[in-house]
Amino acid sequence: MRELADTRVAVVGLGLMGGSLAGGLRGQCRAVVGVARRTETVETALARGLVDRGTTDLAGGVRQADVVVLATPVRVILRLLGEIGPLLPEGCLLMDVGSTKAQIVTNMAALPDHVQPLGGHPMCGKEVSGIAAAEPTLYQGHSFVLTPLLRTSETALALGRALVEAVGARPLVLDPHRHDRLVAAVSHLPYLLACALVGAAETTADADPTVWDVAASGFRDTSRLAASDVTMMLDILLTNRAAVLEALNVCSVQLRYLSYLVEAGDEEGLRTALSAIRDRKLETRNLKCGT
Amino acid sequence: MRELADTRVAVVGLGLMGGSLAGGLRGQCRAVVGVARRTETVETALARGLVDRGTTDLAGGVRQADVVVLATPVRVILRLLGEIGPLLPEGCLLMDVGSTKAQIVTNMAALPDHVQPLGGHPMCGKEVSGIAAAEPTLYQGHSFVLTPLLRTSETALALGRALVEAVGARPLVLDPHRHDRLVAAVSHLPYLLACALVGAAETTADADPTVWDVAASGFRDTSRLAASDVTMMLDILLTNRAAVLEALNVCSVQLRYLSYLVEAGDEEGLRTALSAIRDRKLETRNLKCGT
Numbered sequence: 056m057r058e059l060a061d062t063r064v065a066v067v068g069l070g071l072m073g074g075s076l077a078g079g080l081r082g083q084c085r086a087v088v089g090v091a092r093r094t095e096t097v098e099t100a101l102a103r104g105l106v107d108r109g110t111t112d113l114a115g116g117v118r119q120a121d122v123v124v125l126a127t128p129v130r131v132i133l134r135l136l137g138e139i140g141p142l143l144p145e146g147c148l149l150m151d152v153g154s155t156k157a158q159i160v161t162n163m164a165a166l167p168d169h170v171q172p173l174g175g176h177p178m179c180g181k182e183v184s185g186i187a188a189a190e191p192t193l194y195q196g197h198s199f200v201l202t203p204l205l206r207t208s209e210t211a212l213a214l215g216r217a218l219v220e221a222v223g224a225r226p227l228v229l230d231p232h233r234h235d236r237l238v239a240a241v242s243h244l245p246y247l248l249a250c251a252l253v254g255a256a257e258t259t260a261d262a263d264p265t266v267w268d269v270a271a272s273g274f275r276d277t278s279r280l281a282a283s284d285v286t287m288m289l290d291i292l293l294t295n296r297a298a299v300l301e302a303l304n305v306c307s308v309q310l311r312y313l314s315y316l317v318e319a320g321d322e323e324g325l326r327t328a329l330s331a332i333r334d335r336k337l338e339t340r341n342l343k344c345g346t
Numbered sequence: 347m348r349e350l351a352d353t354r355v356a357v358v359g360l361g362l363m364g365g366s367l368a369g370g371l372r373g374q375c376r377a378v379v380g381v382a383r384r385t386e387t388v389e390t391a392l393a394r395g396l397v398d399r400g401t402t403d404l405a406g407g408v409r410q411a412d413v414v415v416l417a418t419p420v421r422v423i424l425r426l427l428g429e430i431g432p433l434l435p436e437g438c439l440l441m442d443v444g445s446t447k448a449q450i451v452t453n454m455a456a457l458p459d460h461v462q463p464l465g466g467h468p469m470c471g472k473e474v475s476g477i478a479a480a481e482p483t484l485y486q487g488h489s490f491v492l493t494p495l496l497r498t499s500e501t502a503l504a505l506g507r508a509l510v511e512a513v514g515a516r517p518l519v520l521d522p523h524r525h526d527r528l529v530a531a532v533s534h535l536p537y538l539l540a541c542a543l544v545g546a547a548e549t550t551a552d553a554d555p556t557v558w559d560v561a562a563s564g565f566r567d568t569s570r571l572a573a574s575d576v577t578m579m580l581d582i583l584l585t586n587r588a589a590v591l592e593a594l595n596v597c598s599v600q601l602r603y604l605s606y607l608v609e610a611g612d613e614e615g616l617r618t619a620l621s622a623i624r625d626r627k628l629e630t631r632n633l634k635c636g637t
Binding site: 178179180181182197198200227229233234236237238240241242244245246247248249250251252253254255256257258259263265266267268269270271272273274275276277278279280281282283285288289292293296299300302303305306307308309310312313314317318320322325326328329330332333335336337339340 | 469470471472473488489491518520524525527528529531532533535536537538539540541542543544545546547548549550554556557558559560561562563564565566567568569570571572573574576579580583584587590591593594596597598599600601603604605608609611613616617619620621623624626627628630631
């Protein structure tokens with residue numbers, strides 16, 4: 056398998072994640088080809104200098120690629136995995152950037168033998184989507200999970216690592232099920248809490264719309280993820296149901312305990328619980344979360 | 347009662363809120379006197395130019411004040427309300443910036459007749475506390491709730507409004523119980539959700555510490571409020587228990603519904619619920635929340 060600098064990379068899906076990945080890779084490999092459904096997206100990617108070439112034709116876009124990265128919502132990735140195998144050249148590395156991994160890796164296992172599959176999930180993003188929000192620096196400083204299969208060769212994994220490092224991210228190799236459990240706790244759960252918060256505020260607003268006049272930055276930040284793209288989040292939730300339900304359950308236990316302490320007026324219990332949580336939050340504040 | 351420009355204002359408590367209020371008022375009234383428990387705090391306030399004079403002596407600090415603003419945690423305000431009346435000159439306007447209002451206003455009703463009480467709560471803040479974080483612009487563009495009592499005169503309320511406007515905030519007159527219900531939904535609930543999220547992540551981390559390596563900006567922002575000062579939050583929760591429990595209850599209903607939809611794999615139900623929430627979030631994104 057080639058060095059990254061010698062490879063032609065095709066990025067399928069030019070939204071926030073795909074457009075940013077293409078832009079970050081451009082100039083670090085032989086060519087970056089962008090594949091999108093809509094002509095306007097391809098034109099924007101070219102105009103913004105995020106790709107060397109662009110096309111709406113999947114077969115043409117990936118035919119000569121050494122590396123193909125699927126950067127669409129999860130369930131489109133699952134569908135593409137069923138179609139793309141025969142379109143890929145011998146030895147092609149096929150990666151993805153989907154937010155859940157177990158189901159994707161299961162489907163990857165069924166790819167034809169001439170393809171080298173490697174699951175991926177960069178731990179960055181924004182609550183806005185689309186190529187307009189893409190930026191080549193999006194991945195810098197973030198963890199980028201890689202989930203190799205048993206059939207994935209060492210050289211394919213090394214090329215995947217090189218690609219991750221080329222956009223400034225840190226490769227983190229994980230089992231796909233373990234990945235899905237972890238992101239349920241720190242990514243999918245926060246999304247659902249943000250949604251429940253907005254839903255609760257809406258219920259309050261039904262009786263008294265003045266609630267929006269007293270909502271401040273605490274509400275705004277805690278509910279930020281509720282603005283996430285719904286199709287993307289649906290795919291994530293529906294392909295990670297067991298882990299999401301488990302995370303919700305763990306969180307409900309926490310909420311019920313805090314609720315019990317408030318109801319009981321248990322000042323010492325509440326101080327102990329909230330102080331431990333605050334200490335942990337302060338320790339994690341400097342996580343490499345980017346901006 | 348005087349115009350704001352003619353008044354001497356004493357701010358009791360020089361943390362984030364008091365220090366910022368003093369700094370924002372300075373130069374817009376005859377003098378701003380800062381009162382703090384610790385000499386170092388007074389010195390910092392003077393060095394940072396947030397006050398004209400400073401003292402650790404409450405009686406001396408408020409003796410000649412036309413306006414006194416209590417800017418301590420809620421339960422310190424409740425205690426001060428029981429002591430400060432006899433120290434205040436005739437006609438003095440006594441305000442506060444405490445985050446809950448019903449209990450404070452009840453205690454204000456027992457103040458001696460020569461004092462004009464007015465509850466207040468600015469809808470701004472940060473998750474950091476202390477005078478080091480204070481900035482004179484903190485209040486700019488934010489709502490500032492005022493909760494007058496039956497005994498509060500029109501001229502006292504007008505002076506309170508002038509003070510709020512002097513620091514760049516928008517006065518919003520509300521009944522104290524209504525205030526407490528509204529902030530439970532958009533301020534105290536987000537804090538508890540942030541805490542539950544950190545607690546749940548901690549539970550996950552107990553089994554697999556790698557969870558912190560995959561935590562990204564979504565986790566960071568949704569959990570931001572968990573870093574809030576515990577003493578301040580304890581006072582808020584314990585002086586607003588009924589409204590906080592009601593907000594938790596409304597939120598639990600939302601969470602259970604989302605959880606049910608995920609468990610059932612009800613794609614259409616989930617899309618409908620999450621889309622409505624996203625629309626509402628986008629509508630509220632441009633709330634005057636400041637930074």
